[in-house]
Amino acid sequence: MKISVVVPAYNEEAVIERCLNALVNQIVPVDEILVVDNNSTDRTAEIAEKYREYGVRVIRETVQGLIPARNRGFDEATGDILGRIDADTVVEPDWSQRLAEAFADPDVAAATGPSWFYDAPLRRTGLAAQRLLCHRVNRVLSGHPMLWGSNMAVTKECWRELRDHACPGPDIFEDLDLAIHLHRLGRTVRYSDRLRAPVSARRIGGPLRDLYRYLRTWDRTYALHGQRRAAAGARMLTLAGLVVLFPLVGLLLRAYAPEQGRLSLRRLFSRGAAPGSRPIP
Known part of the structure; x- marks a missing residue:
């Protein structure tokens, strides 16, 4: 089972190195890492290129937006499993191993897991809050499992089916959109509590x-x-x-x-x- 990981990135020089360090130091190595540079004007692509010897490939997507960048990465990825994280995600060392375990069941089309803020206090509280607000609350609201864009994956075969159903955006939660279409297609989404990927608190710390x-x-x-x-x-x-x-x-x-x-x-x-x-x- 070959695992590819897609990292959409726009002006992420402050965080991309930490993200890639975590990916290239997995206990079970990731087969392919694709950084999709979405018209960055800083050193994002330059930093990512330094990881080429570790299997990192930089792709440039000129259509601005997270969804075009995600789609480009998924389309070019060669793995059986297509992981998707954010540039400020720092996956746990056993993340790829847990990902493979989640997809050991052939009925699973997509997988996701919890996160917490690595640059904020009370991490256990943050983990519990993320489980509640991003997974359980959404499941109650929608009636089906969610995906968390900073920590998710789909099978290549599922992406081929999902590709034409996914909405183009831009003003949508792209992970929620995918989860809704997966449900409508009758596909199974697996939530794995051991599939953990901390993220930055920079968004909630902003204006x-x-x-x-x-x-x-x-x-x-x-x-x-x-x-x-x-x-x-x-x-x-x-x-x-x-x-x-x-x-x-x-x-x-x-x-x-x-x-x-x-x-x-x-x-x-x-x-x-x-x-x-x-x-x-």
Whole structure:
């Protein structure tokens, strides 16, 4: 079983090296790694090219957007299993091994797993929250399993069938879109709690307006597919989360000292930016 991993990337020089280090140091080696450079103007492609000797291939997709970049990577990948993570994902050392285990069942067409924030405090709490909000809540809203774009995979055979059904975007959650179409095609999505891939907290550490603009895509994706009740539920949860959780999480990120691995009152009251507040390109 050959595993390919696709990493869409746009101006990700700050995080791409850590991502690739994790991929090339898997306990069970990944067969192919494709970094899809989506018109980056920084050193993203240059950094990725340095990993060519480890099986990393840089592809350039000129049509801007996560979905065109993802599609290009999946189309060019040669593996039986097509993994998909973000450039700020740092997979666990046994990630590829767990991926192979998930697809040992021939009925499984797609697999996904949980994440937490590696640059934020309270990682166990973050893991539990991600399981709840990104997997269980979505499953309740939609009635079927979800995919988590920072930590997911589909079979090559499934992608060939799914390719013409996937929506082009741009203002949708591409992982939710794929999960909806997989369900409609009668395909099996496997959630594996051992398939773990930490991600950066930079999005929730950014400006509230940017986070709101991003989260509004959640209910819009459901609405696009005619799931009005799910869309209404996602909209309510988004507003509640922004009002209740965002201020608390913002304080935790501001107080977190990553070099010390603990919360710092001095950092909380300083003017320095929180570690998760790096802007998203």
